[in-house]
Amino acid sequence: MKDEKIIFKKREDIPVEYTWDLKSMYKDEKEWEEDLKVAVKKAEEFLNYRGKIGESGETLFSALRDRDKIYRIISKVYSYASMKLDEDTRVGESQALLDKALRAYVQIEERLSFVVPEILQIDRETLEAYYEEKEELKLYKHHLDDILRQKSHVLSAKEEKLLAQMGEIANSPQQIYSMLNNADIKFPTIKDEEGNKIEITQSNFIPLMESKNRNVRKAAFEGLYHTYENFKNTYTQTLNGNIKKNIFNAKVRNYNSSIEASLDRNNIPISVYENLINSIHNNLNSMYKYMDIRKRALGVDELHMYDLYTPIVKDVEFNVPYEEGKQLILKGLHPLGEEYLNVVKEGFENRWIDVYENPGKRSGAYSGGAYDSNPYILTNYHNTLDSVFTVAHEMGHSIHSYFSKKNQPFIYAGYSIFVAEVASTANEALLLDYMLKNIEDDEKKLYLLNHYLEQFRTTVYRQTMFAEFEKIIYEYVENGGALTADYLCDTYKKLNEKYYGPNIVVDDEIAIEWARIPHFYYNYYVFQYATGFSAAISISQQILEEGEVAVKRYINFLKSGSSDYPINVLKAAGVDMTTEEPVNSALEVFGKLVDEMDRLI
Structure with a gap:
């Protein structure tokens, strides 16, 4: 593939080896739905711990262990739904999937919101005795120390529950911004260096700004920002809503x-x-x-x-097709040694990466995944030097996640x-x-x-x-x-x-x-x-x-x-x-x- 501007008209046209393998997380939505139900059910059962968290070292350990199991499941559920939507943000079924996952996450947060307030009722002397009583509890020592460090900023169980219930509403500014910025906003068509008409997108904006033709750069710059100018009041209010949410949270948690x-x-x-x-x-x-x-x-x-x-x-000019880019990355990372390079190769070979742009796909790039999945990388590769460095960048995130998950417990x-x-x-x-x-x-x-x-x-x-x-x-x-x-x-x-x-x-x-x-x-x-x-x-x-x-x-x-x-x-x-x-x-x-x-x- 030699064309620098690789944009597939349909996602199904992309060769499968250049798409990420989400089926390694869930083979179908039925399996996903089952995990969602398990997480919600376990969260309901978790309420049996209410009022008992600090009774003994055994109870404290069991509660923390069961809480981690719930978050381990729901984080995978949410991660899958989020990445599925990012494949094409226009798909209503995927929007519904993420909405369902978010609602479940908020519901679970609400059910589990009493844990930290109850932990804060345990004095340090008692906690030290619990470590002696229950050896396995020492796994959570740093976690518990961190909770106690923030004691003055944690509210009562009732207040924490109320804040958790507000989670879905509080997330609205970011969700509205994401939909406007990735799915709804449309930019004008300009002429590229060869005189061909090309629609400005979030993904091709920077490649257009890298053009050697100043007229192309100027047209892309003005086309993109004049479009944003038309929506400036809407963007102001979404940002304002997000800022007010964070200021509210800081105030109620007694921060300056x-x-x-x-x-x-x-x-x-x-x-x-x-x-x-x-x-x-x-x-x-x-x-x-x-x-x-x-x-x-x-x-x-x-x-x-x-x-x-x-x-x-x-x-x-650096025209670097994706396959060449992968080899270049492996050579560049050689000083990191065999242990590191073997994981990079695994990522390249086992479909961790969603490579090319398609209509509706989320712009930019990121590394994602869950504790019980491979790391995943979303990118929009354009055969440019910048695209190569983007893959190397996101691979760094993914290797960091890989090593952390392999060597640390979920917490x-x-x-x-x-x-x-x-x-x-x-x-x-x-x-x-x-x-x-x-x-x-x-x-x-x-x-x-x-x-x-x-x-x-x-x-x-x-x-x-x-x-x-x-x-x-x-x-x-x-x-x-x-x-x-x-x-x-x-x-x-x-x-x-x-x-x-x-x-x-x-x-x-x-x-x-x-x-x-x-x-x-x-x-x-x-x-x-x-x-x-x-x-x-x-x-x-x-x-x-x-x-x-x-x-x-x-x-x-x-x-x-x-x-x-x-x-x-x-x-x-x-x-x-x-x-x-x-x-x-x-x-x-x-x-x-x-x-x-x-x-x-």
Whole structure:
């Protein structure tokens, strides 16, 4: 397949080896339905524990074990329904499946909501006695310690039940946004580089923005954002609803702010968030210099926002069909050793990945799955270098999940979003290092150098800009401000002007970009892309410089799941995120790469 713009007209036209195998989760919907009923039934039976959780070590252990069994089933049920819908978000049957799974999940959350309040009634001295009484209970020690750490923020059993009952309604802003953004919104048709008509989609927007033809880039940019502009008031209200939900939850749980509530879940100090923004503010000159280099390299009188994604090295093209991309990834990840590579190969060979775009398919890419399934990867592959790096990125998430699930019990198999981007970004860094070392063509090396700088720009600088935007708008609402489309657009445009500097024209259209960023519905999520990238740069450098010792340390990190707090798990991997050192080091690398590009251009 040599065509860069691979979009199948129908999903059934895609060769089966390029689709994920959800039948390995459930052979049919009947089997799925049976698991759904089992989970709901077990949740009803679980009510027998009400009022008894703290009676003895035996009862506490049994309750936690049975609770995990319920969540283990319903998480698989929900994961399957979600991925099934993502194959084609227009399919009513799949929408109904996810709706049924979500309702069941909320119902189960309600039934189990008394567990934590009852645990909080157990004093530490009694809990220590229970560990001696019931040896198996020690499995849950970190989990129980974490619950007690948040004691002042957990409500009564009655109040927790009420909040759980509100779960389905509280999820509405994100669900409405997802449907509008992925299924209902339609973008105009423009002409591509060959003069062919092509409809702008969520998936092909970035490839269009990478076009060498400036008219194509400008048309795609204006076509997409003018469409968002037509819906700006609707997007404002969906975002506003989500923000108010999170502020409400923070207040009722006795937090001083929504950011404190969000970061406390993973025991992350707010100073980590603030230090990130401050570090970026202190290193904006390197970004301004990079923008000047881009302007000179493209030979334009004015650099515009639609010029940010196109490679600045002319006449260099990486056309990488998917099969070639897989082999490139395996070579790039070779420093990680046989244990790691064997899992990557398993993912490639056993249909973990849904590769190509089809109408209605969810845009973007992600890694998903459940404790009792393979990891799964959704992507929309376009034979570009960016597509290769996307697969490598998502494979990092999947391998992290694979190792965590294989080496941790269900309660600790997940991992914090604070460390979630480390494995994915380390994969990209190692792949890029391999390519830079093995390509002799100076122009292609310059192209890859530009690609690396773009990773810094989009993952460190841009995500920090998102994080600052999020912090500003939450604080605005928390201080009594009323969100309007004009306020959001004005705030967002000013941040773009600050982060990109005087060497670029910050087009008016970019002011509405916030409306297409789904991560603003994830509640202070995006800053972790930047901190995770910084940690990953440090770890990848350790692997390349120290070899097997660093690899062993890293694999152990991947196997740790959430068996300890994320800050501690990363420290064991050789990175201390409580200091400014990892972020400053990453920005120092960025500055050196900018200087190197300046020398070569």
